[in-house]
Amino acid sequence: MTIALDIFRALADPTRLRILALLRAMELSIGELAQVLGQSQPRVSRHVKILCDAGLAERRKEGSWVFLALGAAQKVAPVAAALDAWAAEEPDRWAIADIARLAAVRADRAASAAAWFETHAGEWDAIRSLHVADSEVEASMRAVLGDTPVERLVDIGTGTGRVLELFGWQAKAALGIDRSSEMLRLARAKLSEAGLSHAELRQADLYALPLDDGEADLAVLHHVLHYAQQPGAAIAEAARVLRGGGRLLIADFAPHDREELRSRDAHTRLGFSDAQIAGWFEVAGLMPARIETLEGGELTVKLWLGRKAAAREVKAA
The missing domain is CATH 1.10.10.10 (Winged helix-like DNA-binding domain superfamily/Winged helix DNA-binding domain)
Known part of the structure; x- marks a missing residue:
């Protein structure tokens, strides 16, 4: 009462x-x-x-x-x-x-987003020119994830909200996390234009996601891991919020020697090997499910899909 x-x-x-x-x-x-x-x-x-x-x-x-x-x-x-x-x-x-x-x-948000992109377009284009087109990466992400319905999607390091635009439609609930308030404002403008009213945005750190254990069934780290000081900890935190059978998709670079990306664009890691990702998956309780390699530029893009063991699989083991 x-x-x-x-x-x-x-x-x-x-x-x-x-x-x-x-x-x-x-x-x-x-x-x-x-x-x-x-x-x-x-x-x-x-x-x-x-x-x-x-x-x-x-x-x-x-x-x-x-x-x-x-x-x-x-x-x-x-x-x-x-x-x-x-x-x-x-x-x-x-x-x-x-x-x-x-x-x-909505118009004010869209205008602010357009002004920001106009100012920073050169920085984005410089990195994009080094690898296959974004459209190819996104098509491969769709192929890897398929059209399985998603209860709750978590996009970690959402940036401008592109992953939410791509996969938010097949999720009942979608949450974008980013540490940058500026990025979240850009994402909010884009998602409003796209009509994704069920997508939430929150400011938080990728090492401390604002979710309880097992709340999500799909998490995505899209070109985020190379900024992480502790990639293994970021993967473990993503795995924590997945329920049994949930999936983590990582899109990032294979190992490379473009040192200027470290000094110019704040990349902490110059790509990752399959063995590195597999090791972090194992520690986090994820099973490797699929690996895709997208060549066609100076940088090779990789997709790594991991799956969290369901409760019955854990008991059987």
Whole structure:
């Protein structure tokens, strides 16, 4: 009863109902909420605090920004169902207008992303020119993973969110992790444009993923491992969050001698051998499932797929 009272008190205000409706459409910063609602940030912050205290929303800090997302499904889902049922009887004019104003937020995000890419395009193109086309790498990733339905996808080091764009459609839930708040803002703009509203983004470290053991059935490290000071620890942490039978896909470079990538582009490791990956897989409790080699440039791209043993396989062993 206490939970129900807290929820109804939290929703006993039209602004808070509008905020909840907006968060159902996409994650938003306090500033973006203020922009859509036409209210001051301090006032919006007070309303947000009440929603968070009731468990209907949650804050996620990314650098100097704070983003808001929906709270736990067990609290939000019954409220959402009731609101949808009532809206079917009488559409909410405020909600309709607010959703329309979200177009301005999406446009601002897209403009910021385009400006960043224009500034950094040369850096990206310099590395891309050294290996096979991204389209070939992505096609091979699709072939390796197949079209098996995914309950929860975790993209570790999501960057601009490309992996979520590729595979988020076959996942019921998708989560992108990155340490860079700037990258997360870029990813958020791209995912909004792509319509992937079920994809979440969080700022976190690849050595300490914000997930409990066994929460995911697919994890991806796409051109991330060569930045890691401790690749084995990153693989072990990815394996930790996989359930039995879950898969980890790594896309990265084979060993190479392009030393300038270390000094110019902050690559900590100059590629990985099959033996290195196999050793880290074994320590992490993953079984090698498939290896693909993509040649055609000065750098060779490799795909390594590992699978976590299911509970029955562990017992049998």
